[in-house]
Amino acid sequence: MAEVLPREVLICTIARLLDGVRHVAVGASSPIPAAGAMLLRAMKEAEGAVGPRISILGSVEHNFFTNGSAELFDCAGQGRIDAFFLGGGQIDGFGNVNLVGAGDYPRSSVRWPGSFGSAYLYFVVPRVILFREEHTPRVFVEKVDFISAPGVSPDGVFRSGGPIALLTGKGLFRFDKTRPGFELESVHPGHDLAEIKEATGFRFAHDAEPRQTALPDRTTLDLLRGRVFDDLAETYPEFAGQMRRELGTVDA
Amino acid sequence: MVLSEPRAMAKHIEPGMRVALPVDYAGVSMAMTRPIIEHGAGNLDLVCVPTGGLQVDQLVGAGLVRTVETSAVSLGEAGGAPRFNAAVKEGAVRLKDATCPAIHAGLMAAQKGSPFMPLRGLIGTDLLRHRDDWRVVDNPLADGGDPIVLIPAIKPDVTIFHVPMADRFGNVWIGRRRELAAMAYASRTVLVTVERIVDENLLADEMSAAGVLPALYVTAVARAPKGAWPYGLWGEYPADSGEIARYAKAARTADGFSAYMGQAQMESA
Numbered sequence: 005m006a007e008v009l010p011r012e013v014l015i016c017t018i019a020r021l022l023d024g025v026r027h028v029a030v031g032a033s034s035p036i037p038a039a040g041a042m043l044l045r046a047m048k049e050a051e052g053a054v055g056p057r058i059s060i061l062g063s064v065e066h067n068f069f070t071n072g073s074a075e076l077f078d079c080a081g082q083g084r085i086d087a088f089f090l091g092g093g094q095i096d097g098f099g100n101v102n103l104v105g106a107g108d109y110p111r112s113s114v115r116w117p118g119s120f121g122s123a124y125l126y127f128v129v130p131r132v133i134l135f136r137e138e139h140t141p142r143v144f145v146e147k148v149d150f151i152s153a154p155g156v157s158p159d160g161v162f163r164s165g166g167p168i169a170l171l172t173g174k175g176l177f178r179f180d181k182t183r184p185g186f187e188l189e190s191v192h193p194g195h196d197l198a199e200i201k202e203a204t205g206f207r208f209a210h211d212a213e214p215r216q217t218a219l220p221d222r223t224t225l226d227l228l229r230g231r232v233f234d235d236l237a238e239t240y241p242e243f244a245g246q247m248r249r250e251l252g253t254v255d256a
Numbered sequence: 257m258v259l260s261e262p263r264a265m266a267k268h269i270e271p272g273m274r275v276a277l278p279v280d281y282a283g284v285s286m287a288m289t290r291p292i293i294e295h296g297a298g299n300l301d302l303v304c305v306p307t308g309g310l311q312v313d314q315l316v317g318a319g320l321v322r323t324v325e326t327s328a329v330s331l332g333e334a335g336g337a338p339r340f341n342a343a344v345k346e347g348a349v350r351l352k353d354a355t356c357p358a359i360h361a362g363l364m365a366a367q368k369g370s371p372f373m374p375l376r377g378l379i380g381t382d383l384l385r386h387r388d389d390w391r392v393v394d395n396p397l398a399d400g401g402d403p404i405v406l407i408p409a410i411k412p413d414v415t416i417f418h419v420p421m422a423d424r425f426g427n428v429w430i431g432r433r434r435e436l437a438a439m440a441y442a443s444r445t446v447l448v449t450v451e452r453i454v455d456e457n458l459l460a461d462e463m464s465a466a467g468v469l470p471a472l473y474v475t476a477v478a479r480a481p482k483g484a485w486p487y488g489l490w491g492e493y494p495a496d497s498g499e500i501a502r503y504a505k506a507a508r509t510a511d512g513f514s515a516y517m518g519q520a521q522m523e524s525a
Contacts, residue, residue, distance in 0.1 A: 072434030118328030
């Protein structure tokens with residue numbers, strides 16, 4: 005079996021985290037989450053089941069909304085979107101996300117684009133997956149400089165959604181909203197607990213010897229490298245091309 | 257409705273006005289950017305519906321902007337918005353950071369003539385903490401508790417966007433970009449640039465009528481072929497990512513921005 009690329013591990017992990025969703029929304033600049041959703045759809049369809057509906061935001065071709073850019077949020081408010089992805093310039097140990105900037109607001113020393121829909125979607129989408137490939141202490145901080153969207157809300161505040169997991173280039177964490185905090189669930193191949201501790205600015209729960217993130221089986225990998233990368237190329241041609249070039253190197 | 261041209265339309269903008277502009281992919285009237293800058297009315301309060309990009313960055317870079325109300329400003333794949341980010345760092349623009357559905361909610365309130373619209377989410381965010389115009393009340397229909405945020409109506413003085421076509425009666429084809437209608441309903445003045453002006457009445461056919469913003473809401477229309485460039489226009493042409501990247505690079509410095517904006521070629525070749 006050909007070597008599994010790190011990004012293939014991420015894509016397959018996302019497909020697992022999404023299992024059971026009916027409708028997932030992904031950003032137009034998020035090829036890895038989109039690939040995970042497309043892989044889950046392909047796996048379901050291969051079993052003769054119905055795969056999830058995938059909304060790619062900002063895409064003209066894969067946009068089935070007819071009520072402008074407000075419709076996604078209305079759709080989420082109605083409970084029709086089960087899963088969504090959030091990144092963030094900073095994410096802290098309480099699941100707070102900062103998409104606005106580092107330093108003192110409003111004159112941020114580094115300004116990021118802004119909160120987009122996070123301050124709403126984090127509250128109303130049941131399965132939000134925090135996804136950030138870069139796993140460094142500047143991203144995973146003890147406390148964010150600005151809360152675009154809070155990880156948890158006090159009792160009495162309407163909250164039907166929130167984070168369930170944090171996936172990075174080094175590992176997968178589960179979010180426990182009762183503590184609140186993250187627990188390391190698994191470590192990706194090629195990384196270890198000491199390295200993850202070093203790269204994480206917040207404290208997290210973990211086993212003494214955390215297990216390795218599950219690798220895809222041959223069938224899943226074939227589906228990913230075939231049909232899914234074909235589907236992906238329609239919306240994310242550069243990413244699909246790059247993955248195929250890397251696979252060419254692996255196979256050779 | 258008045259059939260106009262971009263330079264004449266820019267004269268509707270007066271200093272201190274609140275100006276609503278659409279998201280990158282909905283139909284940005286880049287053809288109006290240069291005329292607005294030449295016209296020079298400053299102290300503008302921009303409302304990005306719900307996010308901003310190139311046009312916002314250029315108006316900020318030209319020094320015409322007092323406030324930016326937005327859910328985000330970026331150049332997409334070309335990275336951060338350089339003049340906006342510099343202005344934020346210098347404290348040269350006042351920020352009203354929002355979240356996408358809050359902008360839509362504010363426009364929806366204005367559309368209905370209501371003072372506000374309630375919106376879930378937001379509680380516990382620093383967005384809410386920094387917005388003294390947003391209010392939290394307990395849901396009056398619940399048995400107690402259940403705090404919810406009220407977003408005041410957003411009533412822009414001017415809305416500006418670009419779409420494929422208008423008819424000679426001033427009806428404007430917005431297709432399924434319904435946020436353009438929401439902006440128009442909420443605004444006193446609506447300035448529209450179009451790829452082409454057609455002879456037949458767009459309201460005469462039910463198929464096209466469903467995607468029409470009626471002339472009732474439209475102040476002036478001007479023909480501006482490739483008027484969204486270097487952004488793309490739905491159903492017409494894709495974005496020119498090379499040009500957007502060229503701008504992103506040039507505008508890293510104030511001098512580079514001035515040089516870019518000073519170039520004669522500001523339209524698609």
